[in-house]
Amino acid sequence: MLKGYIPPYNATVVQKLLDQGAVLLGKTNLDEFAMGSGSTDGIFGPVRNPWSYSKQYREKRKQSHHRADEDSNWLITGGSSGGSAAAVSAFTCFAALGSDTGGSTRNPAALCGLVGLKPTYGLVSRYGLIPLVNSMDVPGILTRCVDDAAIVLGVLAGHDPKDSTTTQDPVGPFILPILRDVSKLCIGIPKEYNVPELSSEMQAFWSKAADLFASKGAKVVEVSLPHTSYSIVCYHVLCTAEVASNMARFDGLEYGHRCNVNVSTEAMYAATRREGFNDVVRGRILSGNFFLLRENYDDYFVKAQKVRRLIANDFVKVFNSGVDVLLTPTTLSDAVPYLEFIKEDNRTRSAQDDIFTQSVNMAGLPAVNVPMALSSQGLPVGLQLIGRAFSDQQLLTVAKWFEEQVQFPVIQLQELVDNCPTFSQHEKLGLVSLKR
């Protein structure tokens, strides 16, 4: 739909980075209009996870008697901000922006071994971010280490007069202290996140992380977020309803793709939108219009808004009971091959994959994926930390502590190693950062 479109202005988040001297390297691929959890439904094709080509993954494949050099079985990045994740993961750039409405920054961060930050709703301006769900969208930040994410957040956070949903309270600075003593920290483990679909390997990593916090003196408690299981359905209704409204601006008249039908305005709109949107987008628009019909409005849309309050209140109660940070998985497992991922349709996949990340958007809280370790397949797994609203600095401080403890390995990409004689295989993540 936006083929050939050149924006006549910069988004606030882009402008802020440019003002601080950032060099814009390019725009990255994603699921169309950020609808998807695999970055497989974009007009430029699916995004490949750089870890598919890593030494770590290929060696594991060889060990299990698969051909290590086969190209057809490459892995997805996760989505919807998969292109941004791939770019950072492959050392193309130091940082990339994504969007996060249901987990679209944290999901690919987990599958690509990156720090994926979803700031508190209201902290970072959405001016210039194509809206999906106005009350849940935030620009996301993808980096290789927590300090870099804090640097970028420090540039982006703050009131923007052009976005009335940004907080006017003073924010930052986001310089992260080094946490030496976690004994005053209380970590919550939400029991409803222990779903049957969670792979046993992911569950083991989650448990190991909880043990790590406990062994260093933190208080680790089980908590309950009882309405978790309804967040996907609630999101389904609210998202499609907002999409039906937000996508109405794409009609081919003022910008973007326009088809040749000239019989009438409505016919032109319909044909343009059929050509310009993929099935996922069109399906959501149609469903959204159904939920917004006068006779359905209360039963679906308002009902979903009520359920949203219940979900948000769950988090408030937990944080009020003394928990500082929640620790959860980010994804059900490590990255899966593209050929396997596409066996199910977009909606099914999104419903499955968003389970750990979605409720955070409902409540507008900050959350970050921190890469933890490599799975038995040699692929990244990450865990999610969730904090109180506007406690982004504290959240990142804990994330930085965790990152330091787990020492996630650097991706070993053969060509990269060959071309950079000074880049040793044992180089740790933190050394290749913006701080240098």
Added chain:
Amino acid sequence: MWRRTFRATLRAGLGPGATGAVAGAPGARVGSCRFAGSDSEKAAGPSPGGRVSAELIEHLERLALVDFRNREGVARLQAAIEFAGQLRAVDTDGVEPMESVLEDRCLYLRADEVVEGSCAEDLLQNSQQTVEEYFVAPLGNITLPKQSEQHPVLKS
């Protein structure tokens, strides 16, 4: 304490890599179950397990303008409606709808003054059909034909 969280699933005994095979979210229920919701159960469109009527899809297409009245579009809509039906199981008595997480804050609104603009040329450049400073649209007073009446060129 929190270790109970992990022990519960170990007993369920799911093997490694078992993902993606389960459709729908935990607690998912198909639309044809009876719901214990306290809110009104009347809704337009299909009754649980029913089909989307031709009239409904025509109406939605007029509103959505995505040309998705074919079998696939109807099937997707059907599935979406059934999926959303699960909401009825939640008790929301006395709960206020939440529109925004910032509802307790007073948000800043700009003064109604023009501070930037005068970029008509830049904006017109993005459009495919313009005449001087106008965006050109086809006739607006012709309604979208029903699927049965469609011009062959428009049939998807």
